[in-house]
Amino acid sequence: MINSMLFSSVADVLYGAHTSDQLGDIAAKMGITRALIVTDPGIIKFKLLDGALKNLETNGVKVNVYSDVVADPPESVVMAAVSAAQTFGCDGVIGFGGGSSMDVAKLLAVLIKGEQQLSEMYGVDQVRGGRLPLIQVPTTAGTGSEATMVSIITTGATTKAGVVSRTLLADKIILDATLTLGLPPAVTAATGIDAMVHAIEAFTSVRLKNPLSDMLAREALRLMAGSIEVAVKQGSNLEARGAMLLGAMLAGQAFANAPVAAVHALAYPLGGNYHIPHGLSNALVLPHVLRFNGSEAGHHYAELAAIILPGKQLSKEPLEVTELLAQYFLELSADLGLPTTLREMAIAETDLPMLAREAMLQQRLLINNPRVLCEEDALAIYRQAF
Ligand SMILES: NC(=O)c1ccc[n+]([C@@H]2O[C@H](COP(=O)([O-])OP(=O)(O)OC[C@H]3O[C@@H](n4cnc5c(N)ncnc54)[C@H](O)[C@@H]3O)[C@@H](O)[C@H]2O)c1
Numbered sequence: 001m002i003n004s005m006l007f008s009s010v011a012d013v014l015y016g017a018h019t020s021d022q023l024g025d026i027a028a029k030m031g032i033t034r035a036l037i038v039t040d041p042g043i044i045k046f047k048l049l050d051g052a053l054k055n056l057e058t059n060g061v062k063v064n065v066y067s068d069v070v071a072d073p074p075e076s077v078v079m080a081a082v083s084a085a086q087t088f089g090c091d092g093v094i095g096f097g098g099g100s101s102m103d104v105a106k107l108l109a110v111l112i113k114g115e116q117q118l119s120e121m122y123g124v125d126q127v128r129g130g131r132l133p134l135i136q137v138p139t140t141a142g143t144g145s146e147a148t149m150v151s152i153i154t155t156g157a158t159t160k161a162g163v164v165s166r167t168l169l170a171d172k173i174i175l176d177a178t179l180t181l182g183l184p185p186a187v188t189a190a191t192g193i194d195a196m197v198h199a200i201e202a203f204t205s206v207r208l209k210n211p212l213s214d215m216l217a218r219e220a221l222r223l224m225a226g227s228i229e230v231a232v233k234q235g236s237n238l239e240a241r242g243a244m245l246l247g248a249m250l251a252g253q254a255f256a257n258a259p260v261a262a263v264h265a266l267a268y269p270l271g272g273n274y275h276i277p278h279g280l281s282n283a284l285v286l287p288h289v290l291r292f293n294g295s296e297a298g299h300h301y302a303e304l305a306a307i308i309l310p311g312k313q314l315s316k317e318p319l320e321v322t323e324l325l326a327q328y329f330l331e332l333s334a335d336l337g338l339p340t341t342l343r344e345m346a347i348a349e350t351d352l353p354m355l356a357r358e359a360m361l362q363q364r365l366l367i368n369n370p371r372v373l374c375e376e377d378a379l380a381i382y383r384q385a386f
């Protein structure tokens with residue numbers, strides 16, 4: 001049992017097919033009269049916003065749509081969204097899209113108050129003052145950003161920085177799985193594995209593991225392990241899409257309070273240097289980090305393996321169960337059509353020491369890992385993943 005904990009999350013979660021068509025009812029009840037919607041061109045192209053816009057109009061809520069968010073958004077996108085919001089004069093913000101749109105919406109809701117510069121907000125608990133009412137509507141099932149107090153912004157050619165503050169937790173989340181029916185298979189697979197990693201790393205997080213995050217991580221894995229294959233192979237299956245969307249949000253609530261660790265620390269240099277999508281970067285190193293952590297976290301992995309592989313006869317030996325879980329994720333990636341080695345990503349073997357050096361910069365994450373991991377360990381893991 002733990003001695004103390006602080007658990008924070010978004011107060012209201014609305015889940016159900018077509019719930020995004022109620023966005024106007026919800027915004028109006030919150031007192032929003034002029035809403036700034038933050039989204040990206042793909043969401044507009046696939047007409048995912050149409051039902052929500054109609055309902056906002058029905059409710060007399062004036063709307064301005066900022067739709068120029070790009071993946072891994074840079075500061076310039078955040079500032080352009082703020083500028084659009086200032087010109088329009090909004091009293092509420094809606095993030096509608098993947099993690100990129102939701103992360104920009106979080107910062108916009110604070111920056112529009114004009115009390116602080118973005119450059120002063122990076123790091124933990126640096127945000128001062130309040131924010132505008134904020135609703136998040138995810139259209140991918142992966143980052144869990146709708147439920148976290150983090151916003152990730154690209155600040156350099158290969159670097160990202162995070163703003164971490166409870167102020168960034170939204171007022172409401174709307175989970176409408178019909179929005180995710182058109183997500184392409186490769187994106188569904190990679191973002192789904194990312195969300196599963198959030199749950200696994202939250203469950204083994206060494207400093208802030210807590211009973212609420214544990215509960216959320218277990219249920220997230222039960223939902224996602226049982227649905228990821230169907231969601232990837234039969235994209236229009238609403239039940240599987242719903243389970244993935246709910247599972248990713250639960251995993252977001254878990255890792256917001258019990259942070260992720262070495263899988264993410266080793267994945268970030270892959271994203272930064274080769275622009276490999278975040279979920280795929282995680283999938284590539286996951287089995288090898290599990291094996292590395294087995295000696296310390298094997299008993300936790302055994303508990304999760306029973307959830308991920310229900311009905312399977314499991315060994316009582318923690319290292320054997322860890323190996324089984326590592327194999328499961330290798331086979332899952334292959335089955336879902338994802339690459340499983342760094343070699344396939346056209347990464348040169350001579351780059352591996354550079355990657356290991358860069359992974360060591362992620363101490364913010366490595367301090368949560370169940371086993372101490374140094375540069376030589378990181379290099380050995382990259383070699384195994386090669
Ligand atoms: N704040 C957090 O807690 C947190 C956690 C992890 C990652 N992130 C950040 O989230 C971002 C990644 O987010 P993401 O993976 O959700 O992708 P994304 O928001 O970058 O979107 C990627 C692409 O998917 C398309 N897309 C989104 N929904 C779609 C749908 N339903 N159908 C068809 N296409 C769709 C978008 O148009 C876009 O082109 C990164 O910037 C990452 O750093 C944030």
Ligand SMILES: [Fe+2]
Pocket residue numbers: 143194195198264278282
């Ligand atoms: Fe992640």
